[in-house]
Amino acid sequence: MAAGSSSYWEDLRKQARQLENELDLKLVSFSKLCTSYSHSSTRDGRRDSSDTTPLLNGSSQDRMFETMAIEIEQLLARLTGVNDKMAEYTNSAGVPSLNAALMHTLQRHRDILQDYTHEFHKTKANFMAIRERENLMGSVRKDIESYKSGSGVNNRRTELFLKEHDHLRNSDRLIEETISIAMATKENMTSQRGMLKSIHSKMNTLANRFPAVNSLIQRINLRKRRDSLILGGVIGICTILLLLYAFH
Numbered sequence: 104m105a106a107g108s109s110s111y112w113e114d115l116r117k118q119a120r121q122l123e124n125e126l127d128l129k130l131v132s133f134s135k136l137c138t139s140y141s142h143s144s145t146r147d148g149r150r151d152s153s154d155t156t157p158l159l160n161g162s163s164q165d166r167m168f169e170t171m172a173i174e175i176e177q178l179l180a181r182l183t184g185v186n187d188k189m190a191e192y193t194n195s196a197g198v199p200s201l202n203a204a205l206m207h208t209l210q211r212h213r214d215i216l217q218d219y220t221h222e223f224h225k226t227k228a229n230f231m232a233i234r235e236r237e238n239l240m241g242s243v244r245k246d247i248e249s250y251k252s253g254s255g256v257n258n259r260r261t262e263l264f265l266k267e268h269d270h271l272r273n274s275d276r277l278i279e280e281t282i283s284i285a286m287a288t289k290e291n292m293t294s295q296r297g298m299l300k301s302i303h304s305k306m307n308t309l310a311n312r313f314p315a316v317n318s319l320i321q322r323i324n325l326r327k328r329r330d331s332l333i334l335g336g337v338i339g340i341c342t343i344l345l346l347l348y349a350f351h
Contacts (some may be wrong), residue, residue, distance in 0.1 A: 112189070114190065115189050119185045122178055123212075123219070125180065125291065126175065127297070129174060129175050130222055130223060130293075131192045132171065132285050132288065133171050133175060136168060137230040138283055140164050140230065155181075170228060175223050176223075178222055179216070182216050183216060186209070186212055186213055186216055190209060193206055193209055218296075222289075233279075
């Protein structure tokens with residue numbers, strides 16, 4: 104029964120690690136999609152408004168965004184289900200005395216799930232903000248072109264409006280560069296988190312082995328103490344026998 108329970112727990116841990124690896128890869132691709140959307144929108148903003156290619160590219164990226172968001176949400180839901188099963192297992196009757204170690208493992212998987220969920224919502228929110236900003240800027244560009252073609256007069260008010268629009272585009276470019284730097288930093292932190300996770304797992308393995316090593320050392324010390332007592336007793340008896348033989 105204990106072997107079956109241990110096998111069930113290990114199977115849950117295997118499922119959790121597999122889902123975590125899949126989520127890690129999906130989130131990296133999701134972040135790259137957000138960054139590429141920002142850059143392509145900047146390039147498209149410099150093209151002529153009569154070109155329909157940007158619209159097609161934007162629509163394709165929007166579909167990719169929706170598809171990847173659904174896939175990540177499904178993976179998060181599956182990982183949540185596995186964590187719930189692990190929690191039920193640790194709270195069930197008949198779980199061995201390693202309940203503290205199991206709770207520590209469960210909490211580590213919960214923290215990973217929380218980090219992935221937070222990262223997904225943050226990236227999704229950034230993508231939505233970039234898309235809304237690009238739609239707004241596209242609407243402004245269309246209004247400017249419509250005004251210029253309809254009036255045919257480039258008066259002072261139009262010049263001021265165009266200058267303001269240029270300032271907005273420059274500010275938008277700075278924001279996009281900042282987002283790109285933040286995305287690159289996030290990817291580096293994700294890589295470092297993977298390394299720290301591996302180190303943490305190895306430390307847990309060593310920590311689980313220490314009690315067995317400590318018990319072995321205690322047994323060796325007890326055997327050495329017993330051998331010392333036996334040797335001392337033999338030497339004492341031999342000394343007494345030699346004294347008795349000398350005095351007789």
